[in-house]
Amino acid sequence: MTELLFRADAYLRQAEARVVGHGDQGGLILDRSVFYATSGGQPGDSGHLDWDGGRVEIATAVKGEGGTVVLVPDPGMTLPPVGAPVVQHLDWDRRHRHMRVHTALHLLSVVVPLPVTGGQIGAERGRLDFDMPDPPADVAALEEALNRLVGRDLAVSDDWITDAELEANPGLVKTMSVRPPMGQGRVRLVRIADGEDLVDLQPCGGTHVARTAEIGRLTLGKIENKGRQNRRITLHLGD
Numbered sequence: 350m351t352e353l354l355f356r357a358d359a360y361l362r363q364a365e366a367r368v369v370g371h372g373d374q375g376g377l378i379l380d381r382s383v384f385y386a387t388s389g390g391q392p393g394d395s396g397h398l399d400w401d402g403g404r405v406e407i408a409t410a411v412k413g414e415g416g417t418v419v420l421v422p423d424p425g426m427t428l429p430p431v432g433a434p435v436v437q438h439l440d441w442d443r444r445h446r447h448m449r450v451h452t453a454l455h456l457l458s459v460v461v462p463l464p465v466t467g468g469q470i471g472a473e474r475g476r477l478d479f480d481m482p483d484p485p486a487d488v489a490a491l492e493e494a495l496n497r498l499v500g501r502d503l504a505v506s507d508d509w510i511t512d513a514e515l516e517a518n519p520g521l522v523k524t525m526s527v528r529p530p531m532g533q534g535r536v537r538l539v540r541i542a543d544g545e546d547l548v549d550l551q552p553c554g555g556t557h558v559a560r561t562a563e564i565g566r567l568t569l570g571k572i573e574n575k576g577r578q579n580r581r582i583t584l585h586l587g588d
Contacts, residue, residue, distance in 0.1 A: 350416035352381035355394075356537075359448060359556040362441045368433045376411070376419035377428060383437045384410035386418045390468040390475075391447055391555045393421075396439040400429040443472050444556065446586060449564045450475040452505055452557040453495075453584055455541060456564075459549050460494040461485070466579055470555075474570070474585045481580040484572045492569045495584070502562035503542040509535045515552060 354364055361383050370378035377398070384407065387393035393410035398420070406423040413419040422428060429435055447470055454475050458465055467478035485491055510518075515536045539557060541549040558564060570583035 351379060351413075351418040353418070354381050354383045355385050355556055356554075360559075361439075363436060363438045365434060365436055368429050368431050368435060370417075370431060371428065372413060372419045374421075375428070376413070376421050377405075377407075378413060378417050378419055379435065379437070382410070382418040382420070383439050384418060384420055385444070385447075385556055386410045386412045388412060389553065389555050391451055391470045394439055394444050394447075396437065398429065398435040398437055400433050400435040402429060402433075403427060405429065445558075446472040448556045448558045449586055450584075451555045452541075452561065453499070453564050453567055453586075455539065455549050455551070455553070455557070456495055456498045456561065457582065457584060458551075459498065459541075460491055461582065474583055476581055476583040478575055478579055478581045480578055482578045484574075484580055488569055488572060491582075492567070495567055495569070498548060499561045499564045499567060501542075502560050503546070503548060505557050505559055505561065506540050506543070507537050507557075508540065509537055511535050 354361055364381065364383045366379040366381045368377060369380050372378060384394040384396065385391065387409065395407055395409055397404055397406045405426045405428060407420045408423050409421045411419050411421060450470050454468060454470065454477055457477055461479055464480040465477050466480050469476050512535065536552045537554055538550055539553040541561065566587040568585045570585060573581040575581045
């Protein structure tokens with residue numbers, strides 16, 4: 350398995366590692382990764398690796414077999430050999446925007462307290478699809494409620510429960526279309542605020558900002574009809 354450095358510290362921008370394998374499709378497998386692998390609607394990270402033979406640009410990261418993260422290089426790049434030490438450099442601006450959008454979508458699921466049927470995260474915007482028969486009557490009020498939560502500068506933290514504990518508390522799962530990241534014996538919970546001030550608590554394997562004020566001002570796009578009882582709400586990051 351690849352050690353997931355981003356899981357312990359989402360703000361880690363570079364780290365040393367060692368190449369432990371080459372994937373069938375030309376990908377690189379390291380013993381430890383700051384690169385988040387595509388999953389849960391969040392894109393894989395990009396950046397580059399430096400090694401004694403030069404530099405290789407990383408276009409994205411995906412999940413491999415056996416709990417590995419596979420780094421996908423730009424086409425035609427020379428790869429470091431197995432065993433080579435490398436230094437990973439994350440495209441931090443892109444990752445940080447993903448963190449802001451991902452955390453904002455958690456807040457959107459609070460101000461729209463309905464089951465989530467899908468979602469997608471980008472560097473400029475994100476969206477959630479809701480099991481929503483009728484569109485909200487006042488989008489401006491939703492946007493203001495969302496930005497009030499952002500402005501409260503709430504702490505974002507995580508902890509872990511066992512698979513069995515999650516199965517015993519199915520109400521924690523908001524997303525109908527994506528199964529929580531289970532199978533390793535424990536599940537990561539992302540918490541916004543705590544105690545009596547708790548705003549949100551749900552299983553999630555993605556990366557998030559440490560405090561909601563870091564998200565910045567958000568705007569909501571139009572509500573799209575994606576089926577008889579499916580509505581899509583898109584949010585946009587400010588600068």
